[in-house]
Amino acid sequence: MARPLTLPGLVNAHSHAFQRALRGRAAGSDFWAWREGMLEEAERQTAETVRALYASTYREMRAAGFTAVGEFHYLGLETAIAAAEAASEAGIALVCVYAAYARGGLPRMRQESVAAYLADLEALRARGIALAVAPHSVRACPRSWLEELGRYAREESIPLHVHAGEQPREVEECLSEHGMRPIELLADCGCLGERTTVVHATHANGAELDLLRDSGSTICVCPTTEADLGDGFLPAVRVKHRGIRLCIGSDSNIRIDPLEELRQLEGIARRQDGRRKVFPTDELWEIGSANGASALGLETWADVEIDRAHRSLEGVGQEHLPAALIAGCGADVVVAPG
Ligand SMILES: [Zn+2]
DSSP, X not given: OOOOEEEEOEEEEEEOGGGGGGTTTOOOSSHHHHXXXXXXXXXXXXXXXXXXHHHHHHHHHHHTTEEEEEEEEOSOHHHHHHHHHHHHHHTOEEEEEEEEOOXXXXXXXXXXXXHHHHHHHHHHXXXXXXXXXXXXXXXXXXXXXXXXXXXXXXXXXXXXXXXXXXXXXXXXXXHHHHSSOHHXXXXXXXXXXXXXXXXXXXXXXXXXXXXXXXXXXXXXXXXXXXXXXXXXXXXXXXXXXXXXXXXXOOBTOSSOOHHHHHHHHHHHHHHHHTSSOSSOHHHHHHHHTHHHHHHTTOSOOOEEEEXXXXXXXXXXXXXXXXXXXXXXXXXXXXXXXX
């Protein structure tokens, strides 16, 4: 009888659970066209639909080995509460990464002021929901919002998450509005630091990567979504050489499989570098688990158990299990919680 294998649970540091509904039917020839369909889906969400859809999406995450999730939420306060309820129903730890949205998007995504945003945050905190501050992006938040939110996160010692560098157009718009690139603007506004996670950083240049390194910020890479949306590749080798901390997210939830996120990250790095094992197995597991927990400000999160008898592990020796999991298994190799 094979010995069971227990490993630190995987942590999903970046999710928009409602986007799970778009799989297979999302149209659009590029990110911006896809975004139109995504906004339509966002618009029709209610507390009831969120409770039902998120609970089933979170159950899928839990079964795939994610034991904690950072839900980057931009559908308003009532649905944020519903998302937290869905997570407890599904048995996954949730950090509400509550988005600040000043301009663009849908009316339901926006707050009138930073004070109104912080009032929402306090209402969530009063319910005992774990929180991160999240200026949605440099598209959605002007400089004054970024400065205030950066200061708030620092003073309160809570994590700050922000999308940046996902699309070339976002970089161009930032350059024309601010005369600097998105991650340069975040640095300038006091939004980088050891509790900061920049989601994507796909189009970060060398100077921006240096800023992330020097500030101790984390990058959350979401390879299955970045592939699906045609975003591009993380500059994985340059990130690795700088020693920038990485974590993973299932983002649009087109796919819910932490092993595949890790495999794609390593695959990108191998293609860029022309060699193997750019990220050693232990490091990949840390990216998938502990780094995500620290990005969300979690000190503890549940372990996962691996089904040693799963057919995709037949003939694999005990010492090769972790590497074989990442190289050759789907998330169904995780023992689903009873
Ligand atoms: Zn996102």
